[in-house]
Amino acid sequence: MKRIAVIGTGYVGLVTGTCFADLGNRVICLDIDAEKIERLKQGIIPIYEPGLEEMVRRNIQAGRLTFTTSYEEAIPNSDIVFIAVGTPEGVDGEADLKYVEMAAKSIAEVMDHPIIIVNKSTVPVGTGDWVADIVNRHKKNDVPFWVVSNPEFLREGNAIQDFLNPDRVVLGSTDREAAEQVAQLYLPLRAPIMVTDLRTAEMIKYASNAFLATRISFINEIASICEKLGADVKEVAIGMGYDKRIGHHFLDAGVGYGGSCFPKDVKALAHMAALHGCHPQLLRAVMEINRDKRREVVQKLRDLLDDLNGKTIGLLGLAFKPNTDDMREAPSVEIAHLCRREGAYVKGYDPVAKETARKALPWMEQAADPYELAKGCDAIVILTEWNEFKHLDLKRIRELMRQPIIVDGRNIYEPEQMAELGFVYRGMGRGY
Numbered sequence: 001m002k003r004i005a006v007i008g009t010g011y012v013g014l015v016t017g018t019c020f021a022d023l024g025n026r027v028i029c030l031d032i033d034a035e036k037i038e039r040l041k042q043g044i045i046p047i048y049e050p051g052l053e054e055m056v057r058r059n060i061q062a063g064r065l066t067f068t069t070s071y072e073e074a075i076p077n078s079d080i081v082f083i084a085v086g087t088p089e090g091v092d093g094e095a096d097l098k099y100v101e102m103a104a105k106s107i108a109e110v111m112d113h114p115i116i117i118v119n120k121s122t123v124p125v126g127t128g129d130w131v132a133d134i135v136n137r138h139k140k141n142d143v144p145f146w147v148v149s150n151p152e153f154l155r156e157g158n159a160i161q162d163f164l165n166p167d168r169v170v171l172g173s174t175d176r177e178a179a180e181q182v183a184q185l186y187l188p189l190r191a192p193i194m195v196t197d198l199r200t201a202e203m204i205k206y207a208s209n210a211f212l213a214t215r216i217s218f219i220n221e222i223a224s225i226c227e228k229l230g231a232d233v234k235e236v237a238i239g240m241g242y243d244k245r246i247g248h249h250f251l252d253a254g255v256g257y258g259g260s261c262f263p264k265d266v267k268a269l270a271h272m273a274a275l276h277g278c279h280p281q282l283l284r285a286v287m288e289i290n291r292d293k294r295r296e297v298v299q300k301l302r303d304l305l306d307d308l309n310g311k312t313i314g315l316l317g318l319a320f321k322p323n324t325d326d327m328r329e330a331p332s333v334e335i336a337h338l339c340r341r342e343g344a345y346v347k348g349y350d351p352v353a354k355e356t357a358r359k360a361l362p363w364m365e366q367a368a369d370p371y372e373l374a375k376g377c378d379a380i381v382i383l384t385e386w387n388e389f390k391h392l393d394l395k396r397i398r399e400l401m402r403q404p405i406i407v408d409g410r411n412i413y414e415p416e417q418m419a420e421l422g423f424v425y426r427g428m429g430r431g432y
């Protein structure tokens with residue numbers, strides 16, 4: 001049993017803190033948002049993450065998980081302190097580190113015994129050294145501390161599973177013993193643990209996300225070529241994936257990646273590279289292809305409808321991916337704006353992202369279900385591959401639409417089947 005503090009109760013901090021508590025540690029989660037902490041104390045979680053609320057409640061009841069807004073309460077009672085605060089996109093794609101800085105200062109001010117500070121937020125390479133410097137400058141007591149980088153590889157919507165069954169745990173530090181102390185926390189998970197230096201650990205996180213984003217842009221470029229040459233990108237990806245060196249993951253062509261991680265991290269890595277005299281050509285192409293994919297969807301609508309002016313477009317799926325209500329960098333936002341700008345009436349439906357979609361697209365009408373969405377639509381665009389969309393009564397959908405046009409931005413349906421049902425159907429990269 002270790003005494004752990006987690007600063008930041010966003011999805012990374014909350015999942016990390018709760019899972020460590022579930023593994024038998026005593027965890028205190030801290031956030032400066034008093035309202036959020038009050039709700040968390042009652043077991044009400046601020047995000048949609050399957051299984052998390054139940055796990056939070058279980059660990060509160062067991063007395064292993066507590067919440068506070070006070071550094072004076074959290075730090076003196078902990079030996080390992082995780083920083084898991086947000087690092088929003090700042091100027092020029094550079095990560096904004098103001099919350100990391102605030103956390104480091106606040107820890108330093110109340111630190112009264114030796115602690116290990118673990119950075120979990122995705123931070124530019126070199127931030128670990130910077131954090132150590134801040135703590136050194138602000139600490140009131142002369143006690144030793146160590147900084148460890150421990151990047152997270154959690155996917156939203158799958159975060160608990162990813163935490164409990166990691167492919168690897170990466171730890172970076174200038175002090176091997178400190179890294180090994182943190183490694184102890186992960187031993188019950190029986191995952192490969194890699195210990196390296198601080199900067200390398202920080203880089204592993206960016207390189208991993210950038211590589212996954214590259215796979216997506218790669219298959220999306222192949223999709224555009226498939227469309228022109230009459231090949232089917234879905235089958236191409238399957239054929240490629242059998243090669244063990246390639247594998248099947250992250251080769252789903254569609255409207256491109258969104259979310260709070262890939263867009264921000266690829267941009268930040270490109271920015272860091274350029275700042276240090278490198279020319280990140282591949283990263284730039286990855287971002288460009290991703291941007292163009294969203295526009296391509298609107299172009300498909302133009303091709304099918306001649307003109308979007310006065311047409312009704314239904315967006316089926318609004319969240320940036322299934323099993324989350326997260327609308328950050330969701331393709332739906334840009335596509336909704338583009339259609340509206342061309343005079344279309346845009347409405348949307350998502351089974352979970354309702355409140356978040358209202359905030360991101362306040363002007364957009366939201367339908368109560370996919371059938372209500374379909375009513376009077378000249379075209380439906382599928383933007384999130386929620387399972388429930390795979391089992392819709394498509395005949396009913398077609399009857400409710402003004403024109404039976406579907407642009408499937410996630411390739412959830414089969415072109416032949418859709419043609420048989422009487423739809424004018426366009427997928428992404430599925431020939432003509």
Ligand code: UGA
Pocket residue numbers: 122152153154155156157209212216249250251252253254255256257258259260261262320321
């Ligand atoms: C991603 C990484 O997968 C995690 O390992 C990482 O920890 C996390 O970012 C982070 O840095 O915090 P996440 O953003 O939750 O996780 O979502 P993913 O499931 O990776 O999907 C990202 C985007 O790529 C989504 O918009 C998804 O629709 C898109 N995608 C994914 C595709 O378009 N095609 C694919 O084949 C896979």
